[in-house]
Amino acid sequence: MDLPLIWAALIAVSVLLYVMLDGFDLGVGILFPFARGPSERDAMMNSIAPYWDGNETWLVLGGGGLFAAFPLAYAILGPALYLPLMLMLLALILRGVAFEFRLHGRRRGKALWTAAFAGGSLAATLAQGLVLGGFIQGIRVEDGAFAGGAFDWLTPYSLLVAAGLIAGYALLGATWVIWRSEGQLQADARRWALASGLAVAALLAAVSLATLLIHPRIAVRWGYEGGAFDLAAFLPLSPIPLLGLAGLAVIAWGLRARSHKAPFLGALLVFLSGYAGLAAGFFPSIVPYDVTFRQAANQDGALGFMLVGVAILLPVILGYTAWVYWIFRGKVAADAGYH
Amino acid sequence: MENLDALVLARLQFAFTIAFHIIFPSFSIGLASFLAVLEGLWLSTRRQVFRNLYLFWVKIFAISFGMGVVSGVVMSYQLGTNWSVFSQVAAPVIGPLFAFEVLTAFFLEASFLGIMLFGWKKVGPGLHFAATALVAIGTLISAFWIISANSWMQHPAGFAVLADGSLTATDWWAVVFNPTFPVRLAHMALAAFLTTALAVGGASAFVLLRDPDQPESRMALRMAIGMFAIVAPLQLVVGHASGELVRDHQPLKLAAIEAFWETRADQPQSLVGLPDREAGKTHGEIAIPGVGNAIQGVPRDQVIRGLDSWPREDWPVVGLVYWAFRIMVGLGLAMIGLGVWGALCCWRKGPEANRLFLRASVLMAPMGFVAVIAGWIVAEAGRQPWVIYGVLRTRDAVSPVGAGQVSASLLAFLAVYAVVFSAGALYILRLMNRGPVPHEAAPTSENRAPGAALAAAPGEEAP
Numbered sequence: 001m002d003l004p005l006i007w008a009a010l011i012a013v014s015v016l017l018y019v020m021l022d023g024f025d026l027g028v029g030i031l032f033p034f035a036r037g038p039s040e041r042d043a044m045m046n047s048i049a050p051y052w053d054g055n056e057t058w059l060v061l062g063g064g065g066l067f068a069a070f071p072l073a074y075a076i077l078g079p080a081l082y083l084p085l086m087l088m089l090l091a092l093i094l095r096g097v098a099f100e101f102r103l104h105g106r107r108r109g110k111a112l113w114t115a116a117f118a119g120g121s122l123a124a125t126l127a128q129g130l131v132l133g134g135f136i137q138g139i140r141v142e143d144g145a146f147a148g149g150a151f152d153w154l155t156p157y158s159l160l161v162a163a164g165l166i167a168g169y170a171l172l173g174a175t176w177v178i179w180r181s182e183g184q185l186q187a188d189a190r191r192w193a194l195a196s197g198l199a200v201a202a203l204l205a206a207v208s209l210a211t212l213l214i215h216p217r218i219a220v221r222w223g224y225e226g227g228a229f230d231l232a233a234f235l236p237l238s239p240i241p242l243l244g245l246a247g248l249a250v251i252a253w254g255l256r257a258r259s260h261k262a263p264f265l266g267a268l269l270v271f272l273s274g275y276a277g278l279a280a281g282f283f284p285s286i287v288p289y290d291v292t293f294r295q296a297a298n299q300d301g302a303l304g305f306m307l308v309g310v311a312i313l314l315p316v317i318l319g320y321t322a323w324v325y326w327i328f329r330g331k332v333a334a335d336a337g338y339h
Numbered sequence: 340m341e342n343l344d345a346l347v348l349a350r351l352q353f354a355f356t357i358a359f360h361i362i363f364p365s366f367s368i369g370l371a372s373f374l375a376v377l378e379g380l381w382l383s384t385r386r387q388v389f390r391n392l393y394l395f396w397v398k399i400f401a402i403s404f405g406m407g408v409v410s411g412v413v414m415s416y417q418l419g420t421n422w423s424v425f426s427q428v429a430a431p432v433i434g435p436l437f438a439f440e441v442l443t444a445f446f447l448e449a450s451f452l453g454i455m456l457f458g459w460k461k462v463g464p465g466l467h468f469a470a471t472a473l474v475a476i477g478t479l480i481s482a483f484w485i486i487s488a489n490s491w492m493q494h495p496a497g498f499a500v501l502a503d504g505s506l507t508a509t510d511w512w513a514v515v516f517n518p519t520f521p522v523r524l525a526h527m528a529l530a531a532f533l534t535t536a537l538a539v540g541g542a543s544a545f546v547l548l549r550d551p552d553q554p555e556s557r558m559a560l561r562m563a564i565g566m567f568a569i570v571a572p573l574q575l576v577v578g579h580a581s582g583e584l585v586r587d588h589q590p591l592k593l594a595a596i597e598a599f600w601e602t603r604a605d606q607p608q609s610l611v612g613l614p615d616r617e618a619g620k621t622h623g624e625i626a627i628p629g630v631g632n633a634i635q636g637v638p639r640d641q642v643i644r645g646l647d648s649w650p651r652e653d654w655p656v657v658g659l660v661y662w663a664f665r666i667m668v669g670l671g672l673a674m675i676g677l678g679v680w681g682a683l684c685c686w687r688k689g690p691e692a693n694r695l696f697l698r699a700s701v702l703m704a705p706m707g708f709v710a711v712i713a714g715w716i717v718a719e720a721g722r723q724p725w726v727i728y729g730v731l732r733t734r735d736a737v738s739p740v741g742a743g744q745v746s747a748s749l750l751a752f753l754a755v756y757a758v759v760f761s762a763g764a765l766y767i768l769r770l771m772n773r774g775p776v777p778h779e780a781a782p783t784s785e786n787r788a789p790g791a792a793l794a795a796a797p798g799e800e801a802p
Contacts, residue, residue: 150740
């Protein structure tokens with residue numbers, strides 16, 4: 001059995017699940033400042049309150065899983081992306097405690113934690129975008145350790161990626177709110193979805209072009225080399241951008257038809273496409289572009305031991321996660337009062 | 340060694356973030372079990388007092404659990420950011436333990452917490468009770484894996500060193516159930532129950548000082564006394580067993596705990612004093628000669644190694660370990676005393692009738708947290724300079740990250756945790772000050788929207 005490959009797939013899936021799931025609840029936080037008033041904000045928060053902790057657990061699985069399955073990658077990426085990772089952790093703390101603290105704060109306290117939730121959600125997304133940008137642009141490795149500078153991750157390219165991720169999470173958040181709300185809040189969320197959807201389309205195109213121009217290695221994968229275009233290399237990968245376009249089309253159609261669920265589904269398709277597009281660019285690197293997942297993999301003994309557990313536990317986890325989502329299905333009342 | 344400042348800062352950051360974090364699991368482990376018992380009692384007896392207590396304490400649980408979750412996410416990344424060499428060396432052996440913690444505990448807790456907090460009217464009472472019980476079980480499973488990993492670092496077992504210097508697991512059973520693990524798990528679980536019982540007892544006593552007839556607080560105080568009256572003496576036994584493991588497996592830590600400077604038979608038992616690492620002696624020491632060996636459970640004529648049998652640069656910070664141990668044990672003895680006193684009160688006129696006991700209970704309310712942190716200082720500072728005992732030194736485990744980045748993040752953690760801790764403590768103390776009420780609010784039918792928290796019931800608190 002090819003244990004490193006199986007584990008690479010498992011980590012990739014948990015990061016994807018994290019991005020899609022925590023993406024919508026971070027997006028709701030990003031949209032907080034645009035809500036009309038306190039009751040809309042309360043409804044938005046109510047719509048994600050039972051889920052956020054479970055969603056964030058995929059991030060812990062991503063980190064813990066990388067440590068356990070690809071320790072070399074964990075040991076290089078941590079120091080390389082130190083500052084944005086710390087920013088992400090601190091921002092997640094502030095927005096995470098806000099769920100409970102907002103209920104207990106009085107006037108000033110509630111205002112503070114409302115701001116902390118919005119600001120923390122935005123800052124966590126920015127940090128994740130910088131981590132992603134720094135990751136794609138490549139990490140300097142010497143003798144199996146990070147050998148670059150403290151600010152290698154900070155480039156125009158990584159800022160562009162971060163802007164794209166912020167727009168993307170906002171789109172996920174807006175389409176989630178369309179699904180889970182009604183009335184005025186839902187109408188507002190449609191406008192947010194339209195604005196963020198347009199931003200996502202533009203930034204996705206910009207990031208794709210920038211990636212091809214800045215990283216010839218990735219461009220070759222997509223059939224673009226030295227000004228020449230190789231259709232044979234591009235064709236097998238063509239379903240990935242088509243999926244993204246289909247996702248955008250579903251969003252556009254869903255918004256026009258006033259569908260409740262289609263926009264969220266479309267946003268998920270866009271994320272799936274973006275994620276697959278990136279993965280196609282750097283696979284089989286796990287620390288672009290010097291360390292492959294095979295070089296970084298833990299010993300087969302450890303991977304096998306964990307795989308036994310995963311085979312039993314992952315279906316159970318997915319089962320009860322789906323059950324919890326089902327329990328809390330339905331619309332959240334816009335006037336669900338807190339105090 | 341040129342990265343010494345970064346090493347000291349990374350150690351400070353880890354000590355600070357993990358000491359902050361352990362406060363919340365210590366409380367959530369005990370509180371989740373307490374809540375499961377309360378809900379079980381309510382469902383079986385239908386006495387309102389249990390329902391009201393459940394709905395009151397679940398609000399405090401939600402705050403504490405949330406703070407535990409977010410400060411815990413930090414730990415799962417900090418090993419990579421600050422201790423990358425440790426991560427690489429340890430992952431082949433204890434990596435799976437961390438992965439299993441996420442898979443068996445974190446998802447369980449996070450998912451069923453949603454049902455527990457927001458599902459009061461969404462699922463039936465049986466399912467809701469099951470959710471509470473699963474969260475409680477999840478907290479204990481989490482303790483199982485993390486104490487297993489920590490115990491392995493204290494006393495590595497079931498592994499071999501390969502030719503290239505990396506570690507490999509040879510026997511997973513021996514890795515997970517390493518020699519010190521079962522006793523240390525029992526010690527930590529009991530500590531969590533004890534901490535929670537003291538906090539619940541103290542909060543109830545505070546209300547009873549104001550209103551001695553408050554029925555929910557009378558019940559909760561009795562339950563708390565029952566808990567710590569039994570667990571505190573039990574903890575002395577388990578703690579002693581844990582101490583014997585230190586004696587057998589980590590003699591250097593024992594020498595620091597007891598300030599045994601000299602290798603000799605018939606060690607004296609130091610009670611208090613100021614250990615001086617430079618001078619190699621304890622200033623102003625009060626010691627009982629001739630009983631040190633007996634307390635360690637070894638014959639009087641047997642030699643116990645003192646600090647002088649290790650090179651000085653390998654010594655832990657003796658004063659820190661010595662005093663942390665004394666604070667832990669001192670508080671443990673005070674808890675036993677409080678338990679005996681409380682049991683006597685229950686047997687006579689009832690604890691609410693004895694205002695002195697109520698005041699003492701309030702005073703002792705936070706002491707479980709202090710004892711837990713002190714105990715962890717003994718365990719972690721006492722095993723220095725090793726991060727994996729006898730295998731990897733702490734100074735060799737650190738990431739190639741500059742002091743500037745670590746100090747920036749350390750300052751940010753200090754600032755953010757100060758704000759978060761103050762606010763969380765304020766909200767918890769505010770709830771404790773209010774105390775449970777006879778008709779503790781539950782979500783009403785019009786308030787059944789997703790996310791309509793128990794704490795969110797209308798008309799419950801002043802706006």
